[in-house]
Amino acid sequence: MVDLTSPPPRKRATTGLHATSSGQSAERAFRAICLLALALPLALLAVLLIDVLRDAAPRLSWSFLTSFPSRRAELAGIKAALVGTTYLMVLTAAIAIPVGLGAAIYLEEYARPGRVTQLIELNISNLAGVPSIIYGLLGLEVFVRIMHMGRSLLAGACTLALLLLPMIVTASREALRTVPRALREASYALGAGHWSTIRRVVLPMSLPGVLTGVILSLARAIGETAPLITIGALTYVAFLPRGIGDAFTAMPIQIFNWVSRPQAAFKVNAAAGIVVLLAMMLILNGVAIWLRARLQRRITW
Amino acid sequence: MARANTLRVDLKAPKPVGEKLIGWVLGVCAAVSVVTTAGIVAVLLYETVGFFKHVSLGQFLGDTEWTPLFANKHWGIWPLVTGTVLTSAIAIAVALPLGLLGAVYLSELAEGRTRKILKPLLEVLAGVPTVVYGYFALTFVTPILQKFIPGLASSNALSAGIVMGIMILPVIASLSEDAIYAVPGSLRENAYALGAGKLRTIFRVVLPTAFSGIGAAVILGISRAVGETMIVAIAAGQQPRFSGDPTKPIETMTAYIVQVSMGDTPTGTIEYQTIFAVGFSLFVMTLALNIAAQRLRKRVLKGAA
Amino acid sequence: MAASPSPAPNNVVTAPPRPEVRREAEPKSEQGLPPKLRAENLRAYFGKSEALRGVSLAIAERGVTAIIGPSGCGKSTFVRCLNRMHEVVPGARVSGSVYFDGQDIYERGIDPVRLRRRVGMVFQKPNPFPTMSIRENVLAGLRLNGMKVSHEDELVERALRQGALWDEVKDSLDRSGVSLSGGQQQRLCIARSLALEPEVLLMDEPCSALDPTATAKVEELIHELRETYTIVIVTHNMQQAARVADYTAFFYVGELVEFDETNVLFTKPSDPRTEDYITGRFG
Numbered sequence: 001m002v003d004l005t006s007p008p009p010r011k012r013a014t015t016g017l018h019a020t021s022s023g024q025s026a027e028r029a030f031r032a033i034c035l036l037a038l039a040l041p042l043a044l045l046a047v048l049l050i051d052v053l054r055d056a057a058p059r060l061s062w063s064f065l066t067s068f069p070s071r072r073a074e075l076a077g078i079k080a081a082l083v084g085t086t087y088l089m090v091l092t093a094a095i096a097i098p099v100g101l102g103a104a105i106y107l108e109e110y111a112r113p114g115r116v117t118q119l120i121e122l123n124i125s126n127l128a129g130v131p132s133i134i135y136g137l138l139g140l141e142v143f144v145r146i147m148h149m150g151r152s153l154l155a156g157a158c159t160l161a162l163l164l165l166p167m168i169v170t171a172s173r174e175a176l177r178t179v180p181r182a183l184r185e186a187s188y189a190l191g192a193g194h195w196s197t198i199r200r201v202v203l204p205m206s207l208p209g210v211l212t213g214v215i216l217s218l219a220r221a222i223g224e225t226a227p228l229i230t231i232g233a234l235t236y237v238a239f240l241p242r243g244i245g246d247a248f249t250a251m252p253i254q255i256f257n258w259v260s261r262p263q264a265a266f267k268v269n270a271a272a273g274i275v276v277l278l279a280m281m282l283i284l285n286g287v288a289i290w291l292r293a294r295l296q297r298r299i300t301w
Numbered sequence: 302m303a304r305a306n307t308l309r310v311d312l313k314a315p316k317p318v319g320e321k322l323i324g325w326v327l328g329v330c331a332a333v334s335v336v337t338t339a340g341i342v343a344v345l346l347y348e349t350v351g352f353f354k355h356v357s358l359g360q361f362l363g364d365t366e367w368t369p370l371f372a373n374k375h376w377g378i379w380p381l382v383t384g385t386v387l388t389s390a391i392a393i394a395v396a397l398p399l400g401l402l403g404a405v406y407l408s409e410l411a412e413g414r415t416r417k418i419l420k421p422l423l424e425v426l427a428g429v430p431t432v433v434y435g436y437f438a439l440t441f442v443t444p445i446l447q448k449f450i451p452g453l454a455s456s457n458a459l460s461a462g463i464v465m466g467i468m469i470l471p472v473i474a475s476l477s478e479d480a481i482y483a484v485p486g487s488l489r490e491n492a493y494a495l496g497a498g499k500l501r502t503i504f505r506v507v508l509p510t511a512f513s514g515i516g517a518a519v520i521l522g523i524s525r526a527v528g529e530t531m532i533v534a535i536a537a538g539q540q541p542r543f544s545g546d547p548t549k550p551i552e553t554m555t556a557y558i559v560q561v562s563m564g565d566t567p568t569g570t571i572e573y574q575t576i577f578a579v580g581f582s583l584f585v586m587t588l589a590l591n592i593a594a595q596r597l598r599k600r601v602l603k604g605a606a
Numbered sequence: 607m608a609a610s611p612s613p614a615p616n617n618v619v620t621a622p623p624r625p626e627v628r629r630e631a632e633p634k635s636e637q638g639l640p641p642k643l644r645a646e647n648l649r650a651y652f653g654k655s656e657a658l659r660g661v662s663l664a665i666a667e668r669g670v671t672a673i674i675g676p677s678g679c680g681k682s683t684f685v686r687c688l689n690r691m692h693e694v695v696p697g698a699r700v701s702g703s704v705y706f707d708g709q710d711i712y713e714r715g716i717d718p719v720r721l722r723r724r725v726g727m728v729f730q731k732p733n734p735f736p737t738m739s740i741r742e743n744v745l746a747g748l749r750l751n752g753m754k755v756s757h758e759d760e761l762v763e764r765a766l767r768q769g770a771l772w773d774e775v776k777d778s779l780d781r782s783g784v785s786l787s788g789g790q791q792q793r794l795c796i797a798r799s800l801a802l803e804p805e806v807l808l809m810d811e812p813c814s815a816l817d818p819t820a821t822a823k824v825e826e827l828i829h830e831l832r833e834t835y836t837i838v839i840v841t842h843n844m845q846q847a848a849r850v851a852d853y854t855a856f857f858y859v860g861e862l863v864e865f866d867e868t869n870v871l872f873t874k875p876s877d878p879r880t881e882d883y884i885t886g887r888f889g
Contacts, residue, residue: 026500027498027499027500030410030500031406031410034402034403034405034406034410035406037398037399037400037402037406038399038402038403038407038419038423040399041399041423041426041467041470042422042423042426045425045426045467047441048429048434048437048441051437051440051441052433052437055440098330099330099333100330101330102326102327102329102331103327103331103333103334105330106324106327106328106330106331107331110324110327110328111328111331119335120331120334120335123334123335123337123338124334126338126588126591127334127337127338129524129587129591130341130528130584130587130588131527131528131529131530131555131583131584131587132528133530133555133558133559133580134341134345134528134580134583134584135341137341137345137558137576137580138337138340138341138344140562141344141347141348141577142340142344145568162333162337165333165334165337166334169334182729182731182733183733183735183736185691185694185729186729186733186735186795187746187750188691188694188722189689189691189722189726189727189729189799190722190723190726190746190747190750190798190799190802191719191721191722191723191750191751191802192747192751193320193719193750193751194320195319195320195323195324196750196751196752200746200750201735201737201750204737205736205737219428220428222430223429223430223431223432223433224430225430225431225432225530225531226530226531226534226555226559229559229562230558230559230562231562232562235563252430252432252531255432255433255436256432256435256531256534256535259432259435259436259439259440260535267436267440270436271436271440274432274433274436277433278429278430278433281428281430
């Protein structure tokens, strides 16, 4: 007999408001996948560094830093390349900084918005995307051949300077923009001319940003190989360059040369060279950070 | 207090010559960029025209063998192009999924602290010199892959492509993240208000809106892979091969230029001109890619406005 | 309503209507000298919008002239036209004339840079140059102009004394310019301008960013300087104008509404708009 007096048994309330476990676990799984996607390349980077250090260990010594290359791997050292890179960076900076900073000052302080300015800015952003080996081709034809610089430090520095120019111009413009308008107006109100204001007020204040940009570009330039190979930097150099017209080699080129040799012993040298190169980059980056912090303290207002 | 009157200044005066000169000098500095571009185009064109005096366009675009340095000379550009395309395709296959997922994580799912640590670490990936990556590809990646792929040659497109992918990953991740970040918050809130969960919002709303920006990021990544030299010069080989097999040695356009530059090539010879012809093709490819990416980005800006 | 004889400001006063509105007053300075600066039909534009509509005003030599008015009335713009700073802003334009010692500064051939050495300016927010010490800040004007200075220490001391800052900083001249308090920084900026020995000092709301003590010090300084310099001060604080200025001009929506001796303007203003502003009907 059916009981008709008591109310029918209630079903459990399914209002649909509770979070579905499937939705949450999907989100968690996705989050894990994304983290993995990021962790994978970073892990590979760590593996790379450890691997290089391990490979390089037998060869890392003071004699490595102070010897010239040799046909015998155990005797080959990185001295010529180390010195070559140092000279190259100094020369490149000497060329790139005035031109890059000058261009940045022109674009920020003198140029009026118009076709010419747009053209210059378009060129700078395009040049940033040109492969570095094309700069090498340009350097080969113009600096090495047409301007008769030969396969010299000067040709290498000019080529690298052109390569770094977009980066330096962009970083310098950012730095110039941080100077507040009020300071420029104060300078004008004192009767200062345009260039005087730039030289004594704007530039000192934007110095930290400019220097940081320059040092970071140099840290990038230090690892550039392709343009230097193309203009003919030598791969076997048993002497130190004495003038800007001399032939030279550089760290990445020496590393490339050693890596390309079949003997395993040279691969060890290549690894050691890489360690030295990375150390140099770390130092440069460290200097950039330290310099920025130090100069920034003077400026806070 | 008596005035010193030592600095009486006349109002009328010609503008100092120094100021005008400075303006001109600075303008010249700025013009260097325009001159550089013009120089690149002029140099590449000049030598390429010289090249095509000896080699017909038909040979360049029709032949599938590239042997300009051998006795039996073939002038087809396709082996080099396929080498470049193959390695770049592998690179993108690695960098796109990882980079995009990473970008989604950084912009949508990560907390501030994680973001602050991970972003700079990703930038480190971009800062490693490419010779180092090349070394890694040759001495570490290839031997490991050889354990899984028996026929893998010691120089091959696969290792180089994979390592190149890691190198361009920061480009894709960072630019995609910018694109995702540019999606207005109101759009997301609308989706949540309609009852969509986080995942669904990301895949159905955010990513489609950021599509142009992500597309630009991918194209720029491809452009960087195409122009990359050292990784492929070290690890991918120096044998131009018109094939899509990633386990064999190939040669990319960039590696060919390196190969010729390492030797002694006097000016004016056809071999010298080949590197400019190849360089010109490379320049055209990367220019086209960069312009396409810029156009896409302009569309993003217009859309967001 | 009968006119009230007491001169206290803030009383509602209706003066008997004057026969003509004194728009182009030719104020005589205390020494009876002709006006130092005279604007004639001065118009200033920011792009297409007109910020000053045909202002004609004469500033007496030596003494203090205050410019008052609600925000946006053009008082800062006017003052910035007096040393040709207005045109520094991109898109800004000026028409009309400003006569400085009888010479129209907007005439062709006049170098604004040289003008600014004789007409100095102090801004609202103190802006000493952060990369320079106190000493270098004082000398900045001269260095920026490329002038060689023979007795630097004397000049620094004299300028800082004129700026009423010497006693406070004489032992720490090499400290950074931004290490001083707000009021001290403003006095440093005044000293910096005075080091160039200008004839006119323009002050654009110099005390707005300062606390009352610092304000009092700067006002005291203005009182000392009025013996030697012609001072034009823009202020949104009417009490300040009443305290420091000999003459006051009231601007409204880009026009000069009324210009008179300070106590006259505040007690018996002739224009109803002036009266409304002074009595606080609008700010």
